[in-house]
Amino acid sequence: MQAVASSNPAENRVVLAHIYTATVAVCLGAVFGVLQGFSRAGAIDAPPWFDYYRMLTAHGVLMALVFTTFFITGFSLFAVYRTIARPDRKLATAWIGWWMMLIGTATAAITILSGNATVLYTFYAPLKAAPSFYLGATLLVLGTWVVAYEIFENAFYFKRTNPGISLPLPVFMASATFLMWIIATLGVVAEMALLIPWSFGWTPGINVMLTRMFFWYFGHPLVYFWIMGAYIIWYTVVPTRYGGNVFSDGLARLTFLMLLILSTPVGIHHEFMEPGIASSWKLLHMVMTYGVAIPSFLTAFAIFASFELAAMKQGRHGFIATVTSLPWNDPFFSGAAYGMLLFILGGFGGMINASYSMDTLVHNTIWIVGHFHATVGGPVALTFIGATYWLIPRLTGRELWGRSIALWQTRLWFIGMLIMSLSMHYAGLLGAPRRTSSVAYAGATVAQSWEPAMLLAAAGGAILFISICFFAAVAIGTLFKNEKTHDTTADFAVAAPGSEPAPPVFENLIRWAVVALVLAVLAYTGPFIELFHSHAYLAPGMRTW
Amino acid sequence: MHINRYERWWMAFGVSMLVLFMATIFVAAFADNINPPTGSQTIDPTKVYATPPFDHPGLHRLGDGRYEAYYVASVFQFAPAKLTLPVGAHVTFYVTSSDVVHGFEIAKTDVNAMAVPGWVNIASHTFRTPGTYLLVCNEYCGIGHQNMYGTIEVK
Numbered sequence: 001m002q003a004v005a006s007s008n009p010a011e012n013r014v015v016l017a018h019i020y021t022a023t024v025a026v027c028l029g030a031v032f033g034v035l036q037g038f039s040r041a042g043a044i045d046a047p048p049w050f051d052y053y054r055m056l057t058a059h060g061v062l063m064a065l066v067f068t069t070f071f072i073t074g075f076s077l078f079a080v081y082r083t084i085a086r087p088d089r090k091l092a093t094a095w096i097g098w099w100m101m102l103i104g105t106a107t108a109a110i111t112i113l114s115g116n117a118t119v120l121y122t123f124y125a126p127l128k129a130a131p132s133f134y135l136g137a138t139l140l141v142l143g144t145w146v147v148a149y150e151i152f153e154n155a156f157y158f159k160r161t162n163p164g165i166s167l168p169l170p171v172f173m174a175s176a177t178f179l180m181w182i183i184a185t186l187g188v189v190a191e192m193a194l195l196i197p198w199s200f201g202w203t204p205g206i207n208v209m210l211t212r213m214f215f216w217y218f219g220h221p222l223v224y225f226w227i228m229g230a231y232i233i234w235y236t237v238v239p240t241r242y243g244g245n246v247f248s249d250g251l252a253r254l255t256f257l258m259l260l261i262l263s264t265p266v267g268i269h270h271e272f273m274e275p276g277i278a279s280s281w282k283l284l285h286m287v288m289t290y291g292v293a294i295p296s297f298l299t300a301f302a303i304f305a306s307f308e309l310a311a312m313k314q315g316r317h318g319f320i321a322t323v324t325s326l327p328w329n330d331p332f333f334s335g336a337a338y339g340m341l342l343f344i345l346g347g348f349g350g351m352i353n354a355s356y357s358m359d360t361l362v363h364n365t366i367w368i369v370g371h372f373h374a375t376v377g378g379p380v381a382l383t384f385i386g387a388t389y390w391l392i393p394r395l396t397g398r399e400l401w402g403r404s405i406a407l408w409q410t411r412l413w414f415i416g417m418l419i420m421s422l423s424m425h426y427a428g429l430l431g432a433p434r435r436t437s438s439v440a441y442a443g444a445t446v447a448q449s450w451e452p453a454m455l456l457a458a459a460g461g462a463i464l465f466i467s468i469c470f471f472a473a474v475a476i477g478t479l480f481k482n483e484k485t486h487d488t489t490a491d492f493a494v495a496a497p498g499s500e501p502a503p504p505v506f507e508n509l510i511r512w513a514v515v516a517l518v519l520a521v522l523a524y525t526g527p528f529i530e531l532f533h534s535h536a537y538l539a540p541g542m543r544t545w
Numbered sequence: 546m547h548i549n550r551y552e553r554w555w556m557a558f559g560v561s562m563l564v565l566f567m568a569t570i571f572v573a574a575f576a577d578n579i580n581p582p583t584g585s586q587t588i589d590p591t592k593v594y595a596t597p598p599f600d601h602p603g604l605h606r607l608g609d610g611r612y613e614a615y616y617v618a619s620v621f622q623f624a625p626a627k628l629t630l631p632v633g634a635h636v637t638f639y640v641t642s643s644d645v646v647h648g649f650e651i652a653k654t655d656v657n658a659m660a661v662p663g664w665v666n667i668a669s670h671t672f673r674t675p676g677t678y679l680l681v682c683n684e685y686c687g688i689g690h691q692n693m694y695g696t697i698e699v700k
Contacts, residue, residue: 051688053685053687053688053690056685118688120685124645124646124684124685126644126645126646126662127645127646127686127687207663208646208661208662208663208664209661209663209664212646212661248548248549250546251546251548251552254546271659272581273581273582273657273658273659273666274582274583274659274661274664274666275582275583275584275585275586275658275659275661275664275665275666275667276584276585276587276661276664277583278583278585279574279580279581279583282581282583283570283571283574286567286570287567290563290566290567291563293559293563294556294559294560294563297555297556297559297560298552298556301551301552301555301556305549305551305552351566355566355570356570356574356580356581357570357573357574357579357580357581358570359581360581360655360657361655361657363581363650363657363683364648364650364657364683364684365650365683430652430653431650431652431653431679431681432652433648433650433681433682433683434683435683435684435685435690436681436683436685436690436691437690437691438691439691440691441679441681441694442694444677444679444694444696445677445679446652446653446678446679447652447679500546500547502546503546534585534587535587536587536663537587537588537589537590537591537662537663538663539590539591539644539645539662539663540591542644542645544620544644544645544686544687544688544689545687545688
């Protein structure tokens with residue numbers, strides 16, 4: 001186990017602010033999710049004053065942008081504070097970051113709920129939302145930069161005060177994650193620089209393909225931001241639940257370096273079906289996307305090896321003995337482990353979407369929705385929710401209320417997500433489009449073939465909703481029961497004693513961030529130059545909802 | 546850095562799979578010309594209906610079973626809404642948008658292209674099976690998105 005810093009109430013408060021915001025976002029997001037699933041399946045009618053697409057926008061933004069981001073900023077701060085003891089630590093930066101993120105989120109959320117930004121979480125131009133939506137989203141992103149600064153500043157403090165010692169693994173991973181995030185979010189900030197003046201009416205039109213390229217320059221690394229957040233927990237916290245170790249410190253760091261480098265130059269795989277981007281760039285981005293699968297292969301091996309070695313330490317050998325030796329009755333482990341299982345589905349599906357020509361069969365069908373619910377909605381959400389059960393006692397000094405409810409929450413989520421995601425994958429293969437309030441199409445024969453799968457998906461969504469109600473019950477119960485716990489320390493797993501340290505070349509994260517930036521520039525310079533050289537017309541934009 | 550023997554095998558397996566998948570895609574792209582739609586022509590999105598050939602959306606016959614179909618996507622309809630084709634017709638679709646981004650997907654075929662304002666996108670398909678095909682907009686385009694579809698009759 002890592003030498004740990006003790007629990008500090010002031011630090012706990014700022015981490016809790018982030019984690020509680022994430023908790024509220026995921027619960028609200030789930031309400032919109034289940035309403036939308038029922039509405040699409042035809043089980044309920046969305047009222048005209050709160051249409052399906054407004055629900056979809058709220059669900060997407062709350063889940064994909066708000067819940068994940070607040071959890072990752074909160075957890076990363078926690079990992080930094082609990083592995084780097086620092087008596088003089090100032091928390092103003094972390095608080096400023098949180099306030100910026102919160103005000104940004106609230107501004108965007110009010111705009112969405114009032115119906116002035118029904119543009120979905122991809123906000124594709126020339127759909128034109130009210131300026132406050134873009135301003136709010138920008139403030140949310142800038143707030144994360146402030147949190148990133150807090151993380152880097154603490155990492156530098158550690159390097160200063162511990163010369164020659166490599167960063168604690170969770171800090172190394174959090175730093176790599178936020179370096180990647182800064183590089184990626186440059187894309188969305190650039191896009192906002194075009195969208196904001198345009199939405200105010202200061203510019204007459206917008207270069208649609210340019211905004212799309214900026215969006216996906218950010219949009220895919222966003223996915224890896226979620227995954228890296230989950231991986232930090234899988235590598236450094238989950239092993240403490242079963243008495244395991246980090247399988248290899250060096251390979252764990254290598255995984256994060258590869259994710260830092262390869263997450264950004266891949267975004268065009270979201271634009272395979274688009275005009276204005278030459279086939280060669282699409283193929284290049286496919287190759288890079290396949291490359292970013294490698295750190296996930298490394299992670300899969302590292303996790304299962306860590307399971308097996310821990311079982312062997314207890315004298316248990318073989319597959320079944322390993323599986324049964326794991327703490328399945330621990331809500332945190334259960335959440336993370338079911339998340340890992342869902343990621344097998346999500347990962348393989350992702351290889352199909354990333355395949356240049358095969359994507360034609362699934363692009364913008366509900367297969368894609370099934371895919372990202374088996375990634376961000378499965379491994380990421382379940383790991384974050386599971387980790388919340390572990391974090392709350394350590395941050396509040398309160399015993400977790402309703403352990404068995406928490407345990408069933410993770411199981412129900414897994415079952416619900418499996419049903420929903422597989423139904424969506426299936427309907428997508430039959431051609432059912434995504435992002436539509438109804439798939440009736442005036443009774444067309446092919447559309448009728450989608451209906452059973454849509455009903456099954458809604459049933460999966462209902463199970464997920466019950467699951468999130470359990471989560472809310474545990475959170476609220478813990479708050480009101482207020483039973484004190486004395487164990488507020490947080491252990492982080494390390495490599496087995498006596499194992500080889502990571503090569504020093506891994507340690508210089510700034511150098512690797514420069515490599516990442518260079519690769520991003522190389523992957524995007526060509527497509528951007530071609531866009532600028534094409535005789536692109538500006539689209540005036542409109543509000544179509 | 547020491548790398549466990551099993552891990553080396555695992556990584557060799559994983560990377561070989563990736564190489565195999567990529568090789569398949571590259572062979573399909575270069576030998577069989579199987580590529581996703583990639584139009585490169587631009588058009589003024591505010592003047593689509595005044596710009597030939599989109600001022601007359603619809604089917605143009607080229608002879609020996611080959612056709613060109615010009616489609617305009619706009620909120621919340623396709624022009625033409627209906628197309629009739631003989632069995633075996635090889636159709637090249639030219640698609641653009643006059644307002645926001647739309648999708649152009651013919652369900653259960655390999656026609657799937659983004660209709661982006663300012664650009665003409667291209668996809669083609671040979672309709673070998675008779676029947677009624679459903680054309681749907683598969684990119685969210687506004688409050689009437691779910692009503693945006695067309696039909697293609699092949700007989």
